[in-house]
Amino acid sequence: MATAIPRVEETREMLKNQKIVIAGVGETEQGKIPNKSSFQFLSEASKIAIEDAGIKKTDVDGVITAFSLVENTFMHCTTFADYFGMNPRFFSSVAIGGATAVWMVAEAAMAIAAGQAEVVLCVRGDNTLSGISSSGMVALIREMCHAEFEFPYGLTTPGGYALIAQRYMDEYGATSEHLAAVSVSARKHAALKENAMHQGPLSIEDVINSREIASPLHKYDCSIISDGGAAFIITTEAKAKELEIENPLAYLHGMGQGYSHQYLTSLENLDQIYNAVNRSGQKAFQTAGVGPSDVDVAFLYDCFTITVLLELEGLGFVGKGEGGPFALEGRMEIGSDLPVNTHGGLLSQAHLGAMHHVIEATLQLRGAAGPRQVDGAELALVHGNGGIVSAHSTVLLGKEALS
């Protein structure tokens, strides 16, 4: 157990009193969907989430969006509010890369607890696959690496993660098979998810024999790029009752963040990453009064296979260097020790940051995950990672209220 974390008790009291819940979720179709704009995807996902909750658009009084890789806007939340036709009392854009979706849940909770809103729509969408320009792709990597001291050396986005993967393999004796196993598990789950982009069979050999993009990462170690939208609605148990929401509610049990670095140049060692993942997770675990062994289903950020191993280990599900064998033994699959990314994740379902991770966690806790349902799923963990394993966020969600 880590040393005492400040204000865990205050967060716990807030969550116990407020009973923050995810009350509605919405996913559009995912994949290559030309001729739909970024804000169209946000609007479609929002409509589905509002209808899933069975509420009216006017019941929503807060909105949290993220950012777009296609639309140039630096006031993303209000641009969306205008497009969708809303008059929110609370609005915010969360822009911490892959840590965004997880932190939307926390930011909505904090806004509600502070009396700024009662029903917060969290939504992200983009036509990344069909709409991104080559300059947009360049802007993405330039954002993640230092424009003056890193980018001139030709670093790519997969290359940044490859640098971490290479060091990880060297320090812990991990192999390409270990990494590949993460992608294989994801694909098995995606085959059971109706809107997953990639559902065909995938073997360890398929991953290792796919094109090496940036050593040691192959094509199938890398997440997909897709078009689509996803949304969820955060409120309180009391407000959900008042609005006569019939969905089983997913309760927020804990939340935390952890920071390691922004630029890889500033990374001292791999422990710096583990510590950031751990800090994020420990704040959530201690708030909820639980530990890794209590988690029934986990959603880990899988923009590349390496990140899943670092998060499994950093969060304390397994020891350092043990993530690879855990993956290779199939222990992340539905029916095994710790089902991870039961929807197929960024590696096989779709790429909207961790939006679908949060939604699938909610469906698992509702008992509504169909063929992917994890028996007895009562506690779910969702972890997001932004930058190159640099900025982390974690939430714990439960089937029952935090007591």
Add this chain to the structure above:
Amino acid sequence: MSEYKKPLPEFRPETKPYWEATKNHELKLPRSKTNNKFFFYPRAVSPYDDMSQDIEWVNASGRGKVWTYSIHNMGPTKAYKGDPPYVVALVELDEGVKMMTNIVDCDPQDVKIGMEVEVVFDDITEDVTLPKFKPVG
């Protein structure tokens, strides 16, 4: 010199001494005069707890070891066409700081973690010189 189409460093005012040095084929590192610690990347304020703006530029050994690397088989922009495979690496300098760089003058397959490297200077334009590294000896 043919036109260089790959991304050039986006200069900041405070890093001028670094790029002036590389142009002269010297590697200089910033060091806080308050706590005598090197840091990298160069910036106007020491990232240590001293928050010092009293920064000195010190001639570096130009030697270090590969901390990690990746052979890139695809570049980030079209301007890299024909370049791959090339090696992007983080090198830990003898001064204790890390730099992102390319490992050059060797077969990419020969690069290993822990390999000793030394600086070489690549004059990519008339005005800009990038420090890169090659195996020692």
